[in-house]
Amino acid sequence: MAPLSQQMQQLSETCSHCSLRYLCLPDHLDSHDLEKLERLVDSGAPVLAETELFAQGEGLTHIYAVRNGSAKTVRIDEEGFEQILGFYYPGDILGFDGFADQHHHCSAVALETSHFCRIPVDQLDALVDELPSLRQRLVRLMSQVLSEDGRMMLTLGRKDSEGRISSLLLGLSRRRALRGMPASSVPLNMKRADLANFLSMRLETVSRVLTRLQRAGVIKVSQNRVDILDRDALRERSSRGAWVADQS
Amino acid sequence: MAPLSQQMQQLSETCSHCSLRYLCLPDHLDSHDLEKLERLVDSGAPVLAETELFAQGEGLTHIYAVRNGSAKTVRIDEEGFEQILGFYYPGDILGFDGFADQHHHCSAVALETSHFCRIPVDQLDALVDELPSLRQRLVRLMSQVLSEDGRMMLTLGRKDSEGRISSLLLGLSRRRALRGMPASSVPLNMKRADLANFLSMRLETVSRVLTRLQRAGVIKVSQNRVDILDRDALRERSSRGAWVADQS
DNA sequence: CGTAGGGTTGACATGTTTCAACATCAGTGG
DNA sequence: CCACTGATGTTGAAACATGTCAACCCTACG
Structure with a gap:
């Protein structure tokens, strides 16, 4: 090679x-x-x-x-x-x-x-x-x-912190899949501060949510890599916490 | 004619x-x-x-x-x-x-x-x-x-409710100016619920912020029309409440 | 005049920020 | 090899803004 x-x-x-x-x-x-x-x-x-x-x-x-x-x-x-x-x-x-x-x-x-x-x-x-x-x-x-x-x-507008993180992880995973890379292991190449900034949260909140998701057995966080253990649960959380739209 | x-x-x-x-x-x-x-x-x-x-x-x-x-x-x-x-x-x-x-x-x-x-x-x-x-x-x-x-x-991400409303009003005003229409009198053709949805706030909050801005003498709200009384104050409020970015 | 839809206001609950302390890790030089 | 240092990440307690729920007001319109 x-x-x-x-x-x-x-x-x-x-x-x-x-x-x-x-x-x-x-x-x-x-x-x-x-x-x-x-x-x-x-x-x-x-x-x-x-x-x-x-x-x-x-x-x-x-x-x-x-x-x-x-x-x-x-x-x-x-x-x-x-x-x-x-x-x-x-x-x-x-x-x-x-x-x-x-x-x-x-x-x-x-x-x-x-x-x-x-x-x-x-x-x-x-x-x-x-x-x-x-x-x-x-x-x-x-x-x-x-x-x-x-x-x-x-x-950004409609989801709470857990929903945003979950959405982001699913999004990154999906994009990995598109490129033929293992979709369940998502590297977080960016810093926590970048994640926080992108999702409009404070980095402390990012940290908290990630550990909460880990404790719930949905993901496994190891420094700069997240393994998705339970994709369905993640999907569930990404939509939960989204607000109901007011009737137009 | x-x-x-x-x-x-x-x-x-x-x-x-x-x-x-x-x-x-x-x-x-x-x-x-x-x-x-x-x-x-x-x-x-x-x-x-x-x-x-x-x-x-x-x-x-x-x-x-x-x-x-x-x-x-x-x-x-x-x-x-x-x-x-x-x-x-x-x-x-x-x-x-x-x-x-x-x-x-x-x-x-x-x-x-x-x-x-x-x-x-x-x-x-x-x-x-x-x-x-x-x-x-x-x-x-x-x-x-x-x-x-x-x-x-x-x-959407970085501003608090007052900042969002202020930004929106300034934005609408600017777009009116571009079209040669009076920029200080902004018609709100959409319902409060639409505004709330667009800005990702609850309509109660929209209402509260509008009256707060009115009480502060920054704008004058009359049903579906907003008059901008103090543009500088509005600009000030649109940036205040924006979060400081975490250092990358 | 009465009704319905839209808008306002208030009291309370809750999630997120804030501030501060602490933990971890990588790199550096003794 | 270890102690130091700075950058990065985690955790906790308290403050605060915004959501929630409920009552009320207003205006348009039949």
């Missing part, structure tokens, strides 16, 4: 051979179109944990696809408060919110040592004009994010 | 003469492209309050632009809980989240008697392939929504 670094090098080079092509931009592109897209993609050096891929306010020059590892996006509002907008895993695209005015509206930071595919937007833009299939794929991906954001707003 | 109904009729017919063209899809399109877009737009009969434009799960056939009046989008999650995702005003587009899989992921409902421009997606799709400027416009609009959603998640 080739050394790991070389393996990744090779995978990074071509979308056609990438195991993530059905999650990522290339999905639904025929081999001819794919080849053209491939030529735009630049897979650079590994990015260390805590390193910024792009910064809020910066001009939009590239969008990024997670190759391996993970990232978070962070937004700082007018008053200086910081909000984590999402966590990103292999196949996810970073930077979509920059198309509005050619400037990034959030920052992206690697959670661990990770690899990303860099795609220059001007060239992508030109290619999109050329390839209807790519245009469609792009719009679909953006629309998908839109729809996921809706789901998140729902979670 | 022509009767109102006739006036609107006329306005609805052509994007070129629409006062909202710089907010809406037509922005940045030259007159030639605009003409082609115009031909797709169908401005139908007035839509009564509480009427659904499209329903969650339904196939995506049209997207809609608010011509006048207002609308809300609602999403019902797996567990049957209902969440209002947004309020929409003239020039706003409804239906973007349907591009992901050609199905609507939320329902759209008119808040009052309103007019909408209906745009068939298949024809739009074809036209987008033909007109790069339209494609770009579409992507930008979607990206913009993405970015606004981020802002909303921030508000």
Whole structure:
């Protein structure tokens, strides 16, 4: 077996051979179109944990696809408060919110040592004009994010702390399954503070809920990894504690 | 002056003469492209309050632009809980989240008697392939929504009840200003229950906060209209009560 | 005038934050 | 190898904001 670094090098080079092509931009592109897209993609050096891929306010020059590892996006509002907008895993695209005015509206930071595919937007833009299939794929991906954001707003707004944590764990698990990784063992690559920020809770509460779920035998927490022992119970808890909607 | 109904009729017919063209899809399109877009737009009969434009799960056939009046989008999650995702005003587009899989992921409902421009997606799709400027416009609009959603998640997550109401009022006011309408007098076309649902609060709390703000002399509430008396105080309150972010 | 839907207000219960102490772990240098 | 240190995570007690439940008010409308 080739050394790991070389393996990744090779995978990074071509979308056609990438195991993530059905999650990522290339999905639904025929081999001819794919080849053209491939030529735009630049897979650079590994990015260390805590390193910024792009910064809020910066001009939009590239969008990024997670190759391996993970990232978070962070937004700082007018008053200086910081909000984590999402966590990103292999196949996810970073930077979509920059198309509005050619400037990034959030920052992206690697959670661990990770690899990303860099795609220059001007060239992508030109290619999109050329390839209807790519245009469609792009719009679909953006629309998908839109729809996921809706789901998140729902979670954030309507669920109590246990519901939020449960939803998050199930969500991370589901995304692992999509990538063909063991869905019952979820690594928490981010810090507790990140989790807390993302879910709009205090980190003490995150801690408490995790231990409560563990004591209930629903999950097993071992430092940065959560094993889902009873998925049904977790699902149950993710919806319990959600408020009843007032009649419209 | 022509009767109102006739006036609107006329306005609805052509994007070129629409006062909202710089907010809406037509922005940045030259007159030639605009003409082609115009031909797709169908401005139908007035839509009564509480009427659904499209329903969650339904196939995506049209997207809609608010011509006048207002609308809300609602999403019902797996567990049957209902969440209002947004309020929409003239020039706003409804239906973007349907591009992901050609199905609507939320329902759209008119808040009052309103007019909408209906745009068939298949024809739009074809036209987008033909007109790069339209494609770009579409992507930008979607990206913009993405970015606004981020802002909303921030508000929802980090602010207390007073902060949420204040943010909402300022937001509605800002959007009125964008449309050249008096920004200090904000009509609340939606019910208190809708506000509560959108902001993830109970309607009792909405009520309490509104009267509290009124007693403080920041706003004046008269049934379905809020007058902003002290914008600075409102801004102050919209950021106060926001949590300090934990250090990453 | 009476009814119904929407909105307001009050008293109480509860979950989450806050503040503070403590535990754990990794890395560093003696 | 161990003691130190700082960063990270856990736990506890008390304060506080918001939810809950119930009563009440108001306005529109038949």
